[in-house]
Amino acid sequence: MDETEGETEIEVLEDDIRTLRKQLRKKVQQLKALKNTFQKNCVTRLNNDEIARYSRQIILSEIGVQGQLKLKKASVLVVGAGGLGCPSALYLAGAGIGRIGVLDYDEVELTNLHRQLLHTEATVGFSKVDSVQARLEELNSQIEIQTHHTQLTSDNANAIIERYDVIVDATDNVATRYLLNDACVMLRKPLVSGSALQLEGQLTVYNYRGGPCYRCLFPTPPPPASVTNCGDGGVLGAVTGVIGALQALETIKIILSNEGVLSGRLLLFDGQQSAFRNLKLRPKKPSCAVCSDTPTVTKLIDYEQFCRMKATDKDSALSLLPPSHRISVRDYHDGWVVEGRLHLLIDVRGANEFEMCQLPGTPVNIPLADILNDKRTDEILSLVAQSPSEVFVVCRRGNDSQLAVRHLEPLLRTRSLGPPRDLIGGLHAWKNTVDPNFPIY
Ligand SMILES: Nc1ncnc2c1ncn2[C@@H]1O[C@H](COP(=O)(O)OP(=O)(O)OP(=O)(O)O)[C@@H](O)[C@H]1O
Numbered sequence: 503m504d505e506t507e508g509e510t511e512i513e514v515l516e517d518d519i520r521t522l523r524k525q526l527r528k529k530v531q532q533l534k535a536l537k538n539t540f541q542k543n544c545v546t547r548l549n550n551d552e553i554a555r556y557s558r559q560i561i562l563s564e565i566g567v568q569g570q571l572k573l574k575k576a577s578v579l580v581v582g583a584g585g586l587g588c589p590s591a592l593y594l595a596g597a598g599i600g601r602i603g604v605l606d607y608d609e610v611e612l613t614n615l616h617r618q619l620l621h622t623e624a625t626v627g628f629s630k631v632d633s634v635q636a637r638l639e640e641l642n643s644q645i646e647i648q649t650h651h652t653q654l655t656s657d658n659a660n661a662i663i664e665r666y667d668v669i670v671d672a673t674d675n676v677a678t679r680y681l682l683n684d685a686c687v688m689l690r691k692p693l694v695s696g697s698a699l700q701l702e703g704q705l706t707v708y709n710y711r712g713g714p715c716y717r718c719l720f721p722t723p724p725p726p727a728s729v730t731n732c733g734d735g736g737v738l739g740a741v742t743g744v745i746g747a748l749q750a751l752e753t754i755k756i757i758l759s760n761e762g763v764l765s766g767r768l769l770l771f772d773g774q775q776s777a778f779r780n781l782k783l784r785p786k787k788p789s790c791a792v793c794s795d796t797p798t799v800t801k802l803i804d805y806e807q808f809c810r811m812k813a814t815d816k817d818s819a820l821s822l823l824p825p826s827h828r829i830s831v832r833d834y835h836d837g838w839v840v841e842g843r844l845h846l847l848i849d850v851r852g853a854n855e856f857e858m859c860q861l862p863g864t865p866v867n868i869p870l871a872d873i874l875n876d877k878r879t880d881e882i883l884s885l886v887a888q889s890p891s892e893v894f895v896v897c898r899r900g901n902d903s904q905l906a907v908r909h910l911e912p913l914l915r916t917r918s919l920g921p922p923r924d925l926i927g928g929l930h931a932w933k934n935t936v937d938p939n940f941p942i943y
Pocket residue numbers: 581582583584585586605606607608613614618630652653654655672673674675678731732733734813814815
């Protein structure tokens with residue numbers, strides 16, 4: 503068997519296994535529905551399985567049998583089934599929260615698996631909520647997992663949130679944070695909010711027993727350009743694991759009405775130094791637009807407009823340049839790479855990304871920040887002077903390259919040089935239209 507046949511056989515087997523897993527999941531669902539109908543869980547006592555299963559936490563003075571019953575009666579909505587949602591849902595399920603809702607619109611991707619550890623290679627391509635549900639049901643058949651395969655929006659938020667006692671914000675964008683905050687204030691639900699980026703994480707509880715809400719602290723959204731997501735900034739899985747597990751811990755304390763809930767305080771985790779810090783936050787703001795006695799926001803608004811940012815981190819293609827300053831990857835490939843024409847290709851991604859994969863030829867790596875700060879302008883001008891030909895700029899998805907072209911164009915013009923051109927759609931477009939074997943991330 504040669505290499506190609508081997509690869510085909512692997513793909514066929516992987517496909518077969520995926521189909522069988524899907525069928526298995528369906529049967530498990532049927533069994534669960536039957537069990538729910540005929541063996542309804544009782545919330546006034548613990549069965550033998552539950553006593554054994556939860557015994558190690560029941561013996562804690564902070565929990566006891568009554569505490570365990572509180573957890574069993576409770577319902578928690580985990581919004582976002584990614585880096586924070588996976589660990590928090592996992593610990594909530596382990597601890598015996600009676601009903602856990604998992605909400606996410608997204609599907610599992612290979613780039614998720616280093617940190618979103620409830621998903622597996624077998625669930626790549628499946629919805630994240632189904633993937634989480636299957637794993638949690640394997641862990642604990644005594645509890646109920648409900649899925650919401652949808653984007654949380656101003657239209658559906660109230661109807662979903664009102665069905666749960668505590669809400670966990672495990673999302674990754676500012677617009678959804680404001681939406682969740684406002685909905686939780688209006689419906690009087692505590693909001694356990696976490697975030698993680700690179701090697702750092704943050705955690706706090708909003709709208710809990712007179713504590714501040716998100717808007718009390720951040721009445722206006724940050725400038726869009728100052729916000730980085732995991733796809734661009736990177737994140738270490740163990741850091742999301744720490745924050746997600748702590749979100750589960752806060753949720754459990756809230757349900758138990760135990761002391762020490764992180765309301766009015768912000769926990770900062772520095773994964774580089776392995777250091778935790780606790781900051782006291784400003785108290786509830788008497789003039790808060792949503793949680794004060796005289797709120798100005800009394801129903802959910804358009805949060806994407808309010809924040810001037812999307813409520814998802816999916817690619818939104820910018821279009822900043824005139825057509826004369828842009829070229830398709832196909833035209834670049836056919837007209838310049840194949841023809842071997844002299845040109846300068848500037849790759850504006852970070853150095854680590856550049857090391858992962860690069861276009862053929864000899865692209866020069868000058869990260870966008872260095873271009874925008876004019877740190878390497880002289881170098882660029884001298885490169886252009888050395889090869890007085892076309893300049894092209896590429897990045898991962900074709901947004902940063904446009905910013906670079908916009909910045910470089912006037913500089914080149916002052917030297918009587920033509921405009922650089924952006925490779926439309928970047929490396930993603932290259933993979934889709936020129937080279938299907940190009941590695942993508
Ligand atoms: N408004 C929303 N409604 C539903 N799910 C949301 C919403 N906003 C964010 N999410 C989900 O929250 C999760 C955030 O997790 P995380 O950032 O770890 O994942 P990701 O977006 O898959 O990561 P990456 O940025 O690496 O692609 C995502 O699964 C995303 O789909």
